[in-house]
Each structure stands twice: as structure tokens, then as C-alpha cells.
Amino acid sequence: MSEYLYVGKSIPRTAEVDKVTGRAIYINDLKRPGMLYGKIKYSEYAHARIKHIDTSKAKKLPGVRAVLTGCDIPDVRVGFLKDQTVLKRDKVRQFRDEVAAVAAISPEIAQEACDLIEVEYEELPGVFDPFEAMKEDAPLIHEVDARGRPVSSNILPLPWRFSAGDIEAGRAASAHVVTDTVRTTWVNQCCMGTSGCIAEFDMNNNLTLYNQANVIFWDKRRIMEYFAQIGLKNSKVRIINPVVGGSFGTKLDTDIYEFIAIQLALKTRRPVKILFTREEEFRALPPRQPAVFEIEQGCDKEGHLTFRNVKAVLDNGAYTSWGATTPSVMMMPISSLYRVPNVFFEAKCVYTNNIYCQAMRGYGNPQATFAVEVSMDHLAEEAGIDPAELRLINCNHSGDETPMRLKITSCGLEECIRGVKEKLDWDKKRGKHKGRGVGMASLIHVAGGARVYKSDGHGMMIKVDEHGHVDVMSGGTDQGQGSPTVLAQIIAEALGFRPDDITLTFGDTALGLWDAGTHASRHTFIAGNAALRACEKVKRQILELAVEEIPKLVKHQIKRKKRKDPDFKEPDLDFSLIANPEDLDIKDRIIFCKKDPENPYFRTEVSNVLREALHVGTGQSRVVAAEAFYDPPTEMLDREFKGNLSCTYAFGTTGVEVEVDKKTGEVKILQLYAAHDVGKAINPTLIKGQIYGAGYIGVGYGLTEEMKLEKGKVMNPNFLDYKMLTAKDKIPVTPMIIETDEKDGPFGAKGIGEPGLVPTAPAIANAVYDAVGVWIKDLPITPEKVLQALKEKREKEK
Amino acid sequence: MEKITVSFILNGDEVTAEVPPSWSLLKTLREYFELTGPKEGCGVGECGACTVVIDGKAVNSCIYPVAEVEGKSVLTVEGLAGTDGTLHPLQRAFIENNGVQCGFCTSGMLMSAKALLDENPEPTEDEIRTSLAGNLCRCTGYVQIVESVQKAVKMMKEKS
Ligand code: FES
Ligand code: FES
Numbered sequence: 020m021s022e023y024l025y026v027g028k029s030i031p032r033t034a035e036v037d038k039v040t041g042r043a044i045y046i047n048d049l050k051r052p053g054m055l056y057g058k059i060k061y062s063e064y065a066h067a068r069i070k071h072i073d074t075s076k077a078k079k080l081p082g083v084r085a086v087l088t089g090c091d092i093p094d095v096r097v098g099f100l101k102d103q104t105v106l107k108r109d110k111v112r113q114f115r116d117e118v119a120a121v122a123a124i125s126p127e128i129a130q131e132a133c134d135l136i137e138v139e140y141e142e143l144p145g146v147f148d149p150f151e152a153m154k155e156d157a158p159l160i161h162e163v164d165a166r167g168r169p170v171s172s173n174i175l176p177l178p179w180r181f182s183a184g185d186i187e188a189g190r191a192a193s194a195h196v197v198t199d200t201v202r203t204t205w206v207n208q209c210c211m212g213t214s215g216c217i218a219e220f221d222m223n224n225n226l227t228l229y230n231q232a233n234v235i236f237w238d239k240r241r242i243m244e245y246f247a248q249i250g251l252k253n254s255k256v257r258i259i260n261p262v263v264g265g266s267f268g269t270k271l272d273t274d275i276y277e278f279i280a281i282q283l284a285l286k287t288r289r290p291v292k293i294l295f296t297r298e299e300e301f302r303a304l305p306p307r308q309p310a311v312f313e314i315e316q317g318c319d320k321e322g323h324l325t326f327r328n329v330k331a332v333l334d335n336g337a338y339t340s341w342g343a344t345t346p347s348v349m350m351m352p353i354s355s356l357y358r359v360p361n362v363f364f365e366a367k368c369v370y371t372n373n374i375y376c377q378a379m380r381g382y383g384n385p386q387a388t389f390a391v392e393v394s395m396d397h398l399a400e401e402a403g404i405d406p407a408e409l410r411l412i413n414c415n416h417s418g419d420e421t422p423m424r425l426k427i428t429s430c431g432l433e434e435c436i437r438g439v440k441e442k443l444d445w446d447k448k449r450g451k452h453k454g455r456g457v458g459m460a461s462l463i464h465v466a467g468g469a470r471v472y473k474s475d476g477h478g479m480m481i482k483v484d485e486h487g488h489v490d491v492m493s494g495g496t497d498q499g500q501g502s503p504t505v506l507a508q509i510i511a512e513a514l515g516f517r518p519d520d521i522t523l524t525f526g527d528t529a530l531g532l533w534d535a536g537t538h539a540s541r542h543t544f545i546a547g548n549a550a551l552r553a554c555e556k557v558k559r560q561i562l563e564l565a566v567e568e569i570p571k572l573v574k575h576q577i578k579r580k581k582r583k584d585p586d587f588k589e590p591d592l593d594f595s596l597i598a599n600p601e602d603l604d605i606k607d608r609i610i611f612c613k614k615d616p617e618n619p620y621f622r623t624e625v626s627n628v629l630r631e632a633l634h635v636g637t638g639q640s641r642v643v644a645a646e647a648f649y650d651p652p653t654e655m656l657d658r659e660f661k662g663n664l665s666c667t668y669a670f671g672t673t674g675v676e677v678e679v680d681k682k683t684g685e686v687k688i689l690q691l692y693a694a695h696d697v698g699k700a701i702n703p704t705l706i707k708g709q710i711y712g713a714g715y716i717g718v719g720y721g722l723t724e725e726m727k728l729e730k731g732k733v734m735n736p737n738f739l740d741y742k743m744l745t746a747k748d749k750i751p752v753t754p755m756i757i758e759t760d761e762k763d764g765p766f767g768a769k770g771i772g773e774p775g776l777v778p779t780a781p782a783i784a785n786a787v788y789d790a791v792g793v794w795i796k797d798l799p800i801t802p803e804k805v806l807q808a809l810k811e812k813r814e815k816e817k
Numbered sequence: 818m819e820k821i822t823v824s825f826i827l828n829g830d831e832v833t834a835e836v837p838p839s840w841s842l843l844k845t846l847r848e849y850f851e852l853t854g855p856k857e858g859c860g861v862g863e864c865g866a867c868t869v870v871i872d873g874k875a876v877n878s879c880i881y882p883v884a885e886v887e888g889k890s891v892l893t894v895e896g897l898a899g900t901d902g903t904l905h906p907l908q909r910a911f912i913e914n915n916g917v918q919c920g921f922c923t924s925g926m927l928m929s930a931k932a933l934l935d936e937n938p939e940p941t942e943d944e945i946r947t948s949l950a951g952n953l954c955r956c957t958g959y960v961q962i963v964e965s966v967q968k969a970v971k972m973m974k975e976k977s
Binding site for chain 1: 847852853854855856857858859860861863864866893894895897898904907908911912913914915917918919920921922923924927945946947949950951952953954955956957958959960961962963
């Protein structure tokens, strides 16, 4: 392999210097001339009929410019299953339901006006547990579906059912079988930058929406669909991202507040900004999808997995967003983490009067991996096999095709398991049950795009100007993951420029070509591949110009030298050496002759050539620009949910050592090793940043974080009661980067955005079991649950 | 609307603000002075995104009544770099060591770290973690932030 100049180096994030000087402009900071502030009036009940809304007092408040209720705007359905309206007219189904909205000259006045709106409700019986909601006599959350047809059940009409092989045959071949019930709960994405947008119409009714979407082209499409329904057929939409203060899944769907801002802006003909408070962030933003799993798994005498049978129930909440599609990702670990021949998985999403759910880093993978990996340890114990050994026996390998038809290309899972095992001193530490214990869990995740839409493409445009500046328009978005640096490294390497020469623009539907979104850990892989292809074209153009211009430049140079020094002896140059673009290359912005790299006459800055090509005279002038659209050679899942939806897959193993205080139930993490097959680390420091960050959220998922809901109401909508880890909670995370050089990845790279989070919680659960002999299969693993389990264990042993 | 007049030193300059008495210092900085470096992550003193340094102490400016700043000296992230644009070692270290991801917590982190280093130029890791405990970050897991502060300490030591 050749020596890279920039790929593989920990280049600092110099492009983002605005973030350390306070100059980066987030949605929170952005103002538009004449801008108004929007606020939302939410429901006071989890389930109720709206009898009457009185907005008269709110309208009279000085400074108020518009008050809207469901009756003031078109009754149009939005959302993934078109099961809600922007402002609710007849019924509320959750506490976050939007019943009215105000635009005013300040956020304070807008809020005051909201408080002055009087809503009369008739409370309806609610249902807050998906199992209750499935019962025949349960109150119906929705009486009719999107088309107005009556519905008879709270179970969503989604077909999450996966089957491969033969479960019965698997069971029959098993020497050991275990069954577990595993629960995961709501957690909040906790982006430090709160949600918000500014909607602004021009006089032609074209909309510019400043928002934080990470799927800007889908966002545009949803808004265009909405426009078509509300009569704005000729309006155009432009989405612009300001600097984004974290995303973690929250920016995948077009949220209701965006439609509200649009309606308020239409009504007032002024730009309208809606910015969430932290409390709204907890109460009115869709959190991670909770799930309950029944998992049954077996193995033969030698420990080979024989089958995996999983049934899941998901509390969908009152409406449907991406949370309801998390089973499509749950299928991945359930069918394909470790080799398992016979698999069945079925998931039911059920409407309740709880908050509805969305995506969060890892999508459904952390939930399902928790189930699979806790069950793996249980099975290991049942079979009397070391849990690490059981994982190695069933380890995925390069060349496998899984029951979901995922084609495993590069695979570093074995190395990850072995690496973590060694670092933890596994054999010595495991099985003591004396308050300290070790545990591990692994993961599989898409790492080469994810064809969840028909296009998984990414468009990139690159231009190089006569100053040697490289401007890159990516159709993707940047939410802090480091793409401005990583893509600059890839482009610099491929073009022969320096990272500093390259300026990336993200997040603007008017400037970028289509991109499926910065989700599914796909950006480095897909945008990187698009970049390589665009660079190839751009480089070709530069070298074609160089073939024409270098001889001219050389002649000028010689002429100049002769003028200065009449004795100057003209060098004997063989121009046939640079007669074709293939004869030339670029390194460090310098074009040179491959066969005679040191020849100073054949070496020139790219900018010289481009200047020469531009300033040539009538009709001759040329510039350098190219685009590339990369859509990976992957498959959509078919009707059976099978297909190779990603070019490659990420693997990893987290191993932890914990200490459990039997008196307090507290779990302390003594060591955490996170081994990840990253393909190739384009920027090791930035990759570690992803692993640390995801690992911390994973520990929070495992130990502390939970949105507490009581009859649909979020009871801990603040950072005092919702326990995010702080700098004081030191978790000794050690990233272990395993490189497998993925053949389809840009310079060998795979995606790494989400994986670090996925196996953390089950690794902790398994370590807690190893330490004190109790399995907490219900996240988070709080001290109360540990104490309770220890008590039950003692009583059982009596 | 009733307003009060408050005079104080802001990033080295003597300034006067005329704002409603109910305003917090954060609101005054962001709205009156248009310094949007300090962020509002919660508005109730629980996240540290709004941290500024007042007379040497790191303070959550979102819950700091503006009247109380009278006569005091306030440093925000905008005042951290030199007047000639030279970055403070903390800023450099955060960039070089990936102490920044989305950047929303960053100005608060920097100001908490600045207050710490002014008082204690060679803090231990524990001291750094304690002084950053009120600054939440969702992106980094704090590791590279703590390392950035340590790196800044080293840079400052080498310089002096
Ligand atoms: S905004 Fe001040 S502490 Fe959160
Ligand atoms: S860098 Fe995003 S919250 Fe800290």
C-alpha cells in the first residue's frame, strides 16, 4: 500500500475554528430581519376530546401577530403513516399534542399568549402500556386510519416479520435453550443545541427553511408534499442548515414544529422562528423507541447456535415516526450477529397515549443487541461454555452471507473479541462472582451506506479555481461528526492538494446534489466514495489543461530568463514526456511529470495552469469543475426483509470490568474496552472521538438514562432528573481500532458513527452478572434494580 | 417597559447596557451585545453552555441576574483569543485534540476551563473533571475535552 500524506493522520479540525471562538452560528443564534417568534400550546391531557378553544385573550395581547388553531389551517395529515395533523382539531392523544400556536414579536410574549389560550377538554380513558393497548377492550387511540377507514385495533399495520430457516428444526437440534424477557425504555437524544427552525417566505411564496435536518432532501420532499396539499403548488423549498448542535437521530423526521413555523410564516408574511426550550426538548421531541423482547435461543453440544426466535412489542406512542421502523434495523443483529442458521423475528408496534418515538444513534440496534447479547451470556452459562468462547465459536467471518442475505466483506469481529478478552485479562477475572466482574458484547451495523430508500446516493460537486482553492459542495450535512476534516483529507489525498486548500459546504438543498441523509453511519463511506469519483474527474480536467498549458508556461519562462540573461542556455526538454494527461500527476498542489518528477520546468502549481487556461482570450477560456453521484451497489430489503442493504458492515466488541457495591447496588465501571473494525481510520483522533462519545451515551443507556413517564407525562424533563453522565463520571474508555481495509470503502474506511453505542449496555449487564450473579434485563441498570435483584436472589437461595 | 442601566467590563471594554431588570446576564450578552458565543442549553443552570467568567469565577450566565454584574468584569468566549486574533492555548488545544464536535457546549467548556487554569495552572485530571462537571456534552464523552485542557496546560507551561 502506498504511503498516504493525509489519510490515516490525525489532522486537527481547523476548519471548525469558529466553534472555539464563539463565532459559529447555530439556529439558536440566527436572526432574520423582521423575524417573529413562534410558540406552541400543548395538550394538558394524554387523551381527550377538544371541546372548545378560545383564543380571544391571546389575540388581544400586544405584540401578538398571529394565533392559529387546527381550524385556521388546512386539515392535512403529515408524518410517516399520515396519522396526525399539524394542529389538532378534535382530539389529543398525548401530552405533546400541538393544539394552538402563536407568533409574536418576542418569545416571551408568544409564550404569554399561549398561556392565555383556553382549551376545554373532555378527558378520555388513556392507555399507557402496549400490552394493555393490544387488548380488545382497550381505548382506541385512532378511530380511523389515514384514509378515513375505521380501525379496530391499536396495533399498527406494519409487517415486521422475518423468517429464515426452520425454528422447529433448530430447536430439535439444540442441546441447550434459553428464554429471556428483555426491556429497554425511552431515552432522550439530549442534543445540547435545542431544536428549532426559521421559516421564511419570499413574495413568490418560495420557502427558505433554516433548520437542522440531517436528511435535507427528504425534508424538502415532505414539505413539498405538504405544500401540494395546502395549495402552494408552485412554491419552491430551500433548506439551509446553520451549524448543528448535535443530532443523534432527532433531525431525521420533519417535526411538527417545522410545519407550525411554516404556517405562522405564511400567515404573518414574516420570518418565524421556533426554538425549543430544554423542557420542550424532553416533552415534545420524539425519543428513542422503547421495546420489550421475548428472546429464545439455542445451541448444540459444541456451542453452535441452532436458532434464534424473537418477538418484540414496541410502544409506538400516539403517532408514527421513524421509531416504528426500528424493527428493520433490529433484524440485523437478530438475524446476523454471530452465525445462526434459523431465525424468526416478529415485532408489533402499538399505539398508546405515550410520547411517540423516533430515531436515535444506532436506530433499533442498541435495543435488539441488548436482547441478543444478554441471551448469549445466558446461553453460555446454560451450556457451560465461556461466553467469549461461545461468541468465537459463532463468530461472523469474511465471506459469510447471513440469513438476512447480508454479505459480509471485511470482518474484524474475531480480532475484536480476542483483543477485548486479552485486554480485560478475561480468563483470570471471569467467574469469580465476588463483586467484580467482566462482560462483553459485540455488534454488527451497516457501515457502507444503508439502502433504506430507493436511492442511497450522495452527490458531490467540486470546483477548483485559478487561486488553487477547492470548493466542495456536499449534499450531506454536518452535525459535528467531523466531516469537514475527514472529507477534506480524502479529497486532498485524491486530488494531490492540501486539506487546508479545501472548503466544504454542507446542508443546503440549493447548493448540493441529492443525498439520502447523514444517517446510518453512512457519510464517510458514501460521501467519501462520491468524493473519490468527483476528484478523479477534476484531476483529469486539470491534467488535460496542464498538457496544453505547461509547454506554454515553460516557453514563457525560458523567454523571460533569456531576456534577463542573454547568456542563458535553453534547456533540452523532451515535451513528449508530458504529452498526455497520464504522464502527469499532482502532489502537494504541484503538477509534475511522472517520468521526470524533479525536472523544474515540468513542475508547476495547479493555480498557474488554471490561471493560464482561464485568461486565454475570446471563446477559449476554461474552468475546472465536476460532480459525481455515488449510489452504492446494494439492495433494498425485499418483502421478506432480506437483501444486502449495505456495501459493508461494521463489527465491534465492547468489554467492561465492573465493580458492584452490594450495599448500594451501584455499578462502577473500572475499565471499558471498545474494539471496532473501522476498515481504515482516515483520522484516528476523530474516530476515537466517535467511539468515546458513543461509548458514553451507551453507558448512560446502560446505567442512568431514562425518561420517566407517568400516564403519558414526562416526569423528568430536565437535566437534574434526567441523568446524563458528566465529566465527573469518569468512564475509563479505551478505544481499540482494528483495521481491515474494506475494499469498497474510501481508502478502505467503514462507517463508525453509531457502532460505539450499540454493545455497551449489554456488556455492562453481562459484567454485572459476572460480578454478583444477577441479570438486570431491564434498562437502565439502576442501583434500585440491582438491590432488588440481589434481594430476590438471596431469598431464592434460602 | 422599565429598564435598568448596568455598567461593567465586558471582554476588557467598559460597557453600559440598558435592559429590562428581568433579563439574565446571558440574555443581555446575546440580545443586547449580540455576543452569541455563550449558548442557552437549558436556561435553568443545569448544562453550563452559558458559562462565562465573572471576576475570575465560572458562572452560569443564564441564571445570573443582569443587575448583579454592575461594576464586575465579564469574560466571554469572544474575549478569549488575543485582540490580534491569536487563539488562546485552550482554543488551540480543543481544535488540535478534537475537544470539539458539534461545538454547542464548547464555549461553556472553554470558559470553565479558563477559570480553572487562572486559579490553578497545573490541575490534576480530577480537578479538571470537577471543574467541568457542570458543563454537559453529548458528543465527546468528555475524554478529549479533558485531554484538551491538559494539552493547554502543557502549552502554557512551555510558553512561560
Ligand atoms: S443554559 Fe445556563 S446552565 Fe444551561
Ligand atoms: S461537542 Fe457537542 S455537546 Fe459537546
